[in-house]
Amino acid sequence: MPPGQGPSASRADLRPAFSYVVAGLVFVSGFVTMALEFSASRLLVPVFGSSIETWGVLIGIILAALAAGYHLGGRLADDRRRPATLQRLCSVIFSAGLYIVLVPLAIWPAAETYADPASAASLALFTLMLVAPPSVLLGIVSPYAVKLAASTLATIGIKTGNLYSVATAGSIAGTFGTVFLLVPALQITHIVLAIGLALAVPAAAFMPGKIPKALAGLLFILAVISSVPAGSALSLALGSGEGVHYFDGNVVAGRLVYEAQTPYSQLQVVDSQGPNTAGSEIGYSSLRSLYLNGDLHSRMYVDRPDELAVTYTRYFPLGFVFNPEAERVLFVGGGGFSGPKYFVSAYPEVQVDVVEIDPVVIQAAREHFAVPEDEPRLSIYNDDGRRFLLSGGRQYDIIVLDAYSKSYVPFHLMTAEYYRLLDESLAPGGVVVSNHIGSVGDALYSYETSKLWRAAYKTMAGEFDSVQVFPTRSGGGITQNIMLVAGDRELGEDAIRERRAGRSQ
Incomplete structure (x- = not known):
């Protein structure tokens, strides 16, 4: 066999592409880590309020989960019984993406129903449910990726520094991208779906077998369907159309007219029926209410918009x-x-x-x-x-x-x-x-x-x-x-x- 054309040479030829794949997965994981933190705050605030306690619990739990993930990732990377492979790294990333996709579809609606806005224990429990599992999995990524990327001890410092720089660059992009692009343009449920798919889809491409790819494709179709405004059961589950909505632990029956993520809060406009308290008439009136982060900020009689309804x-x-x-x-x-x-x-x-x-x-x-x-x-x-x-x-x-x-x-x-x-x-x-x-x-x-x-x-x-x-x-x-x-x-x-x-x- 001519020099330079043996099996070792083939692996060397593939090494740059392999490094780019690993770096890309690390970048996306860093992006999603920060995007998940901002998105989780928009889910928690309408129920538990925008207090320093809410932010403290959220940041503390994410940091604790990442620390656990870093420790676990190092142990998994050095486990001789299961050598570190790209496929195993992708399975971790895919699992994190799958969990995040399920957050707005099932996990958070169920948690929100039983949350106690006045309880610190409830805040901690539901924040754990929301962010801890995917944060632990995302914490595994960087130390595991270092194991894959470092071929010799002579370059392990360079590889480690490069990958952590890539992860930090991803976190910076996730911070600015979420704050200035995603939040102004999309509803919070769609943001969470998007960042979950950003993990699941590329990870599935490097996993063996057809099941992960089929599941990623199904999740993508589900996300697209959920983005279409309609009065379907799925749309109701995502917080639009007729139904019961939960704001700050209170049940508001009515029609969600408009919803948006603003630079400062989560905004909902809800139509409902309520007592006529402004005039002398006895009965009920059509009401339109404005909620910011779950708090009622304004209410209007639909047929008498200039009267004071609150x-x-x-x-x-x-x-x-x-x-x-x-x-x-x-x-x-x-x-x-x-x-x-x-x-x-x-x-x-x-x-x-x-x-x-x-x-x-x-x-x-x-x-x-x-x-x-x-x-x-x-x-x-x-x-x-x-x-x-x-x-x-x-x-x-x-x-x-x-x-x-x-x-x-x-x-x-x-x-x-x-x-x-x-x-x-x-x-x-x-x-x-x-x-x-x-x-x-x-x-x-x-x-x-x-x-x-x-x-x-x-x-x-x-x-x-x-x-x-x-x-x-x-x-x-x-x-x-x-x-x-x-x-x-x-x-x-x-x-x-x-x-x-x-x-x-």
């Missing part, structure tokens, strides 16, 4: 009680634009500005909550509430703060510096109406659920001459919306009643 929003006009001559109003936080629409409809002399940080919320409000496009007295700005005021030159008679929810509060909108900025942005006699969630009273439960709004009260009191508290429901031991009205003067109960009576006539 109790706490009927306290927004408190600003006119304190400043009857108000002409310029600013809302920080748009949601479904219930307050701005009502102000424009009820007060013909008022100019309303709304600053909303999330562009998808603005789009959803225009398309699904009857926000007028051509109303000259309503101006909408896509900006951060603090940055908007820092741009300067604006003075308002009333500023309504409605950018908070029970699971997330933008901390930079609750600082002394921000309240000072609000005070500077008020015209003479102007007031700030700020919406918070908590409870009032002296009971231990009330104290534990009132820390946040009481802290806001103390901070506001350091910047304004007067801060008054208006619970929106009776009873001190219940969690409710609490309105804080801050300005340069305090009104007594009799004066408030007289001014309210005067405006209602």
Whole structure:
């Protein structure tokens, strides 16, 4: 046999292609590791809230699972009874992809049904179910790949460094790709399906036999079918169409009108039937609700879009009680634009500005909550509430703060510096109406659920001459919306009643 044409030469010729295959699988695994973390957060937040505890549990469990995978991968790579092969590596990657594909189809819907939003143990358990198994499998990939790629001890350091660089590059691509491409373009269920297929399909190509390839093809077809909007049982399982939806542990029966992943939250618009609480009629009305990360942020009567359908929003006009001559109003936080629409409809002399940080919320409000496009007295700005005021030159008679929810509060909108900025942005006699969630009273439960709004009260009191508290429901031991009205003067109960009576006539 001529020199250079023996079996060893053939293996040498194949070595570069083999290295590229291994590196490609490592890159994809790194990509999916980060994409899975961001995707898992979008599944957990609607149920357990966007708190530091939720993120801490999620990151901690993923790191623990990866550590276990690294250890297991090293042991498997050095197991003499089962020599390291590309096919065995692909079987690990295929298994991780298969599990991830099953997450939105079966694993998470079942877990979500039995989750307890108030339980830390429930959060830990369902996070384990969601991310631990695939993270352990993905942790196996890098040390196992090093074993495959390193042919001699003389180059093992170079091979190890190169592969971990490739894995890190994949994680970087997964971070930016998920945040800036996948989340804005796809629903979360489709993102999870896509990253699962990104593991399963290439891994199946290098596995022996027809079964893995057939299964990968079936999963691909299933993902394509699930992406088609339809009223099928599969579409319902993925969270679209008529049916029962779960938000923050609460069951909402209705039709999912619209769903999107925004730069800041998971957004759903749901139509349902509910009690008519705004007018004098007795009965039920068609309601349209906006949910962000599982929290109700706005609700509208479909046949009366300018009315205020949620109790706490009927306290927004408190600003006119304190400043009857108000002409310029600013809302920080748009949601479904219930307050701005009502102000424009009820007060013909008022100019309303709304600053909303999330562009998808603005789009959803225009398309699904009857926000007028051509109303000259309503101006909408896509900006951060603090940055908007820092741009300067604006003075308002009333500023309504409605950018908070029970699971997330933008901390930079609750600082002394921000309240000072609000005070500077008020015209003479102007007031700030700020919406918070908590409870009032002296009971231990009330104290534990009132820390946040009481802290806001103390901070506001350091910047304004007067801060008054208006619970929106009776009873001190219940969690409710609490309105804080801050300005340069305090009104007594009799004066408030007289001014309210005067405006209602």
